[in-house]
Amino acid sequence: MKPAKIFQQYIWIVNALRQYKKLSLEQFNELWVKDEVIGGNALNRKLFMRHKDAILNMFGIIIECDLEHGYKYFISNPEVINDDTIEGWMLSTLTVNTILSDSASLRNRILLENVPAGEEYLQTIILALKTNRRLTITYQRFGCESYEKTVSPYALKLFHQRWYILTYTGRHMATYALDRMLAVEISDETFEMPKDFSPEEYFADYYGITTDDTPMAHVVIRTYGHVPDYLRTLPLHASQKEIERTDEYTDFSYDIRPSVDFVLELMSYTDGLEVLEPIELRQKICNSFQASLEKYSNKND
Numbered sequence: 001m002k003p004a005k006i007f008q009q010y011i012w013i014v015n016a017l018r019q020y021k022k023l024s025l026e027q028f029n030e031l032w033v034k035d036e037v038i039g040g041n042a043l044n045r046k047l048f049m050r051h052k053d054a055i056l057n058m059f060g061i062i063i064e065c066d067l068e069h070g071y072k073y074f075i076s077n078p079e080v081i082n083d084d085t086i087e088g089w090m091l092s093t094l095t096v097n098t099i100l101s102d103s104a105s106l107r108n109r110i111l112l113e114n115v116p117a118g119e120e121y122l123q124t125i126i127l128a129l130k131t132n133r134r135l136t137i138t139y140q141r142f143g144c145e146s147y148e149k150t151v152s153p154y155a156l157k158l159f160h161q162r163w164y165i166l167t168y169t170g171r172h173m174a175t176y177a178l179d180r181m182l183a184v185e186i187s188d189e190t191f192e193m194p195k196d197f198s199p200e201e202y203f204a205d206y207y208g209i210t211t212d213d214t215p216m217a218h219v220v221i222r223t224y225g226h227v228p229d230y231l232r233t234l235p236l237h238a239s240q241k242e243i244e245r246t247d248e249y250t251d252f253s254y255d256i257r258p259s260v261d262f263v264l265e266l267m268s269y270t271d272g273l274e275v276l277e278p279i280e281l282r283q284k285i286c287n288s289f290q291a292s293l294e295k296y297s298n299k300n301d
Contacts, residue, residue: 022072118178138183152191155199208261220277227272
């Protein structure tokens with residue numbers, strides 16, 4: 001059987017449990033046949049058990065059986081497929097790929113976003129991460145001349161449709177965008193990543209990929225219209241808390257370093273959001289909007 005078909009079966013099983021929470025093998029089979037996962041053929045116990053083990057090995061998803069309530073299967077560690085885990089991202093990506101591959105006839109009715117270049121370097125970078133080998137990259141920032149740099153790769157991060165690599169240059173940490181790389185070569189030189197270093201903790205106080213000396217702040221925003229719903233379903237940061245809700249507005253708080261990525265994200269909501277605290281951040285955003293307004297005003301003169 002082709003790997004793509006097998007992946008499709010894994011994904012079907014996981015998504016069935018995510019939708020129905022608990023299913024007996026008989027219920028699994030009824031849905032399996034109804035959806036014609038393998039051409040209307042039944043899902044026997046042997047095949048299910050084999051797929052259950054493969055799902056554990058591939059995604060880290062544990063499917064257990066509730067022996068006390070009808071021998072029903074369920075995912076015992078649903079936290080592993082949260083949106084911010086690599087397992088969740090892999091599952092989401094494979095699910096979308098599977099659905100789209102079965103929908104070729106609708107190609108003109110399914111609109112996707114453009115993804116910048118750079119993915120061709122992913123395989124080389126991931127190999128360097130696995131083997132702790134240094135990378136030599138040829139890099140060109142926007143509006144600058146290209147240059148070559150040898151770095152120790154620490155982690156990959158996806159942000160706003162762009163891949164970034166977090167590295168140690170030998171003097172400091174630096175983040176590079178893959179779509180601005182002109183060449184990437186893996187070297188035989190190895191490095192030792194600090195055992196106490198966590199990429200997740202490194203970015204924990206920030207939104208996005210820009211990490212600088214911006215001090216920590218307690219940020220309070222007031223949101224209007226449908227903006228609260230967007231933030232409830234997709235929080236901007238792990239520290240997000242809903243602190244007040246009225247018929248007119250909803251207030252959220254964050255404990256974060258409000259660097260440029262966070263500021264730009266807040267500004268993207270325009271009149272649907274205003275910063276209440278700290279006053280310095282409120283004034284900074286106000287000044288940015290005022291500068292933009294002046295540009296538009298000058299065009300009208």
